[in-house]
Amino acid sequence: MRKITIAIDGYSSTGKSTVAKQLADWLGYVYVDSGAMYRAVTLYALQNEFIYNNELYVENLVAALPEISLEFKKSETGKAEMYLNGVNVAKAIRTMEVSEWVSPIATIPEVRRKLVKLQHAMGEHKGVVMDGRDIGTVVFPNAELKIFMNASARERAGRRFKELQERGDKVTFEEVLENVTERDRIDTTREDSPLRKAKDAIEIDNSEMNLDDQFHTILQLAKDRIAGRV
Ligand code: CDP
Secondary structure, eight states: OOOOEEEEEESTTSSHHHHHHHHHHHHTOEEEEHHHHHHHHHHHHHHTTSEETTEEOHHHHHHHGGGOOEEEEEOTTSSEEEEETTEEOTTGGGSHHHHHHHHHHTTOHHHHHHHHHHHHHHTTTSOEEEEESSIIIIIOTTOSEEEEEEOOHHHHHHHHHHHHHHHTOOOOHHHHHHHHHHHHHHHHHOSSSOOOOOTTOEEEEOTTOOHHHHHHHHHHHHHHHHTTOO
16 A cells, blocks of 8 residues: 655644554554654753753754764563663653753754754655654655644643643643743744644644544545545
8 A cells, every 4th residue: 555654743732642653553654753852852962961050052062963863762662762872761851851941952953954864764665654843844845644733722731731740740730831832932933944834734723622533533634645535
């Protein structure tokens, strides 16, 4: 069967990765969480004091980029997880500290260039579902299916707050809401590859949709494209 490329973009915490994983599992495609890659670079910057005393040392981080190796590898759980220089960082990249710095890091053109190159290689043979902010616009402008996900900021913050609480993180709803809105602001206004809906993307607002409806709606769109009906 013909393989296609599926690009899923959208605002913070819109549930892109949930539906992207469901689609990839169902279709037998590779799932790539491009946000995890920006988060891993952010973790590296924190660990190596390129972020220090609330300041980001861009030049030093850029000089160290060749030292950063990123890989999605199957962990003991059988799931593909993010490895930074050989270490599983799946959990470490989900902290509030990383969430607070990831959008500033993602404005750095040299960081984007490095990650986009890796993303191109991962999607080279199609049969890939990739989620992020610039997948339909910059990484795979020729993707056969582009989805742009949205939901109200309060709804999104509520979902992320619940996730963090379940993990045992001590955060307040207000902190999460502020982080979500601030990341949206930085992501949409940056100069290099800002978050915006590609002209040919299909917008889905899932504020009022359950996971099952959302999955089946998008799966149908994918099936139509695989079969060449669209
Ligand atoms: O928290 P959420 O799952 O919504 O975000 P993420 O997908 O983990 O992405 C974290 C951050 O990485 C975003 O807020 C963007 O600043 C950046 N990012 C990006 O610039 N381009 C991408 N393709 C993916 C993520």
